[in-house]
Amino acid sequence: MRMKLAATAAIALTALPLAASADGEVNIYSYRQAYLLEPLLNAFEKETGIKSNVVFAKQGLAERLEREGRNSPADVVMTVDISRLNELVERDLVQDVDNDVLEKNIPENLRHPDGKWFALTTRARLIYTSKERVKEGEITTYEQLADDKWDNRICTRSGKHPYNIALISSMIAHHGEAETETWLNGVKDNLARRPQGGDRDQIKAIAEGVCDVSIGNSYYYGNMLQDENQRPAAEAVRLVFPNADGRGTHINISGISLTKSAPNRDNAVKLMEFLSSPEAQGIYATANTEYPANPNVKPTGLVAEWGEIQPDSLSLQTIAENRNAAVKLVDRVDYDGE
Known part of the structure; x- marks a missing residue:
């Protein structure tokens, strides 16, 4: 079942039964708010034809993934803060992604050494x-x-x-x-x-x-x-x-991880690639006055007015x-x- 994105409060975790595998779809568990994702996922569907099903939550996604285990319908998790991304790694809920597009678009210090998470904004x-x-x-x-x-x-x-x-x-x-x-x-x-x-x-x-x-x-x-x-x-x-x-x-990130189960893995990787692209990076960063993670994309709007940032190059890992x-x-x- 596809859920339409809505710029409303977070939906209860039990409210959305997702089909595990479906042609031309990708299932997202997200701590990021609906209004931030809607323009991105609309653009992704327009470019690829892949539809996005989303569960929004304020907390508890790691616990849900653990309960669901290998039967989880979730393909990716989108969240903020390095600690939440690292929690997914420590609980062994996400898998490695070895992908040339992502490694080209996202600097080494803004991704996991084994590709278990990638920054999308800073x-x-x-x-x-x-x-x-x-x-x-x-x-x-x-x-x-x-x-x-x-x-x-x-x-x-x-x-x-x-x-x-x-x-x-x-x-x-x-x-x-x-x-x-x-x-x-x-x-x-x-x-x-x-x-x-x-x-x-x-x-x-x-x-x-x-x-x-x-x-x-x-x-x-x-x-x-x-x-x-x-x-x-x-x-x-x-x-x-x-x-x-x-x-x-010092910078922190919002990021994305590919789940261990990922029933729609190929579509999920396409989404990850798209979100790291210049087009999506511009949309995503502007929506919440953040900095693009892709260094080839310049800040816009208010963020650009603040002047160029000299970020700490310390690895988020x-x-x-x-x-x-x-x-x-x-x-x-x-x-x-x-």
């Missing part, structure tokens, strides 16, 4: 600063977030959120656990309030004068600028691309491998505590 983990209370150039690195001058001036979401865990994992890769623990303690000491909310809430907190500095993903800022009600808060902050003059700004250490470190410093 997002920068930025520093937001108050335009009124922080001078331009006053903070330029993640390391400076621990400086005493920011005492009682920083807001963040939970240290245990995957986006912050990925950033901490990258710090461990660059500095080691001991130095990163000292740094994270310093950031905690500088917090203006207990970690809470999401990335948008940190921007709002700066606009309201609760704090002067925060950390957040680039696309949240872009999305707020396009929302009439949230634009004033976004316009009150300045974007800082940390470590641009050094190792580069290395970040994934440091995740457990980062989680333990957050607990050790009691980052989310009083």
Whole structure:
């Protein structure tokens, strides 16, 4: 049964019985929202004639794949954050893809060494600063977030959120656990309030004068600028691309994996190839103010206006491998505590 894409809330996991194998179709399990995928999958069907069946969910896809086992109808999983992609690998739910098109379109540091996942878009983990209370150039690195001058001036979401865990994992890769623990303690000491909310809430907190500095993903800022009600808060902050003059700004990804079962494997690989193509990369990145993963595709719209990004070339697989250490470190410093 084919489900029409709808820009609505996530559909319950049990709501969509998918036929395992069907000519000219591909089955997708997705954490990505409907409005992001609709133009992509419409373009894919127009180009290839292959129809897409989609299950949207906010959580639980890995568990569903485990329950379904080899009988799962899912061909691919589309998700955000390296930790969720790595979870699929660790649970042995996805298979290797050795494909020249994907390896040409997606840089080595943005794909699994054995092709178990491929990035489709990237997002920068930025520093937001108050335009009124922080001078331009006053903070330029993640390391400076621990400086005493920011005492009682920083807001963040939970240290245990995957986006912050990925950033901490990258710090461990660059500095080691001991130095990163000292740094994270310093950031905690500088917090203006207990970690809470999401990335948008940190921007709002700066606009309201609760704090002067925060950390957040680039696309949240872009999305707020396009929302009439949230634009004033976004316009009150300045974007800082940390470590641009050094190792580069930490990035995370949205990505795709081919499931172990993949009853429509050939169609699924065609979808993966299409999503890495310049046409699809342009559509996908623009829809959520993200950066294309394909280096031959330039950012557009608001993202292009922010200027060229100098991304950290650290392998996302290395970040994934440091995740457990980062989680333990957050607990050790009691980052989310009083």
